[in-house]
Amino acid sequence: MADETIARKRLRGFGNWQATATRHTPLEDAQGLFTGTVLTALGIAILAHLGFLTGGTAGLAFILHYATGVNFGLLFFVVNLPFYFLAIRRMGLAFTVKTFIAVALLSLLTAVQPALFAFGTVDRTTGAVLGGLLMGFGLLALFRHRTSLGGVGILALYLQDRFRWRAGITQLAIDLSVLALSFTVADPTSIAFSILGVVVLNLFLAINHRADRYIAM
Structure with missing residues (x-):
């Protein structure tokens, strides 16, 4: 009985570095930020492999990348710079710093990804759905740790x-507007698959990311 009590105390204390029901620890934030960014980078890699796009600042970076040939990661980092003003004024310093780290990490991961692994044949429908789901999971992890990947994510969280x-609905409306611009750099079929990925991503967020269900900071 004594051993069982000790075991329970150890289980409750594992990883509990001043955590509460409504606040994450720095370690929890770090793993959430890293995991969310990696999942998002993987989703972007699948979309890029198929020549698809997405919405938000990532979509703008894709459009500029396809139009100019400049590295996507660099463009993504630069496109997000103006949004930090809104982030620090409306969302706070901690949110802004974590978002800056996540954006920088995603930019780095997408830049080095071709040297780390490559894809073979990927069915276009499967790629669009899988890419959207991976990005949705990644953004959900980031949102739940009070961070984002900049741009539209900052605006969507602020409005929520x-x-x-709903962050997902707001992001969906903006993402579809960004995709309308993609007709300048992509063919209609690729854009149709890109829209499928965006819808999957944002419906996933609309269903799973609700402030009234998850209150940790």
């Missing part, structure tokens, strides 16, 4: 905090 608008 301010007006209780």
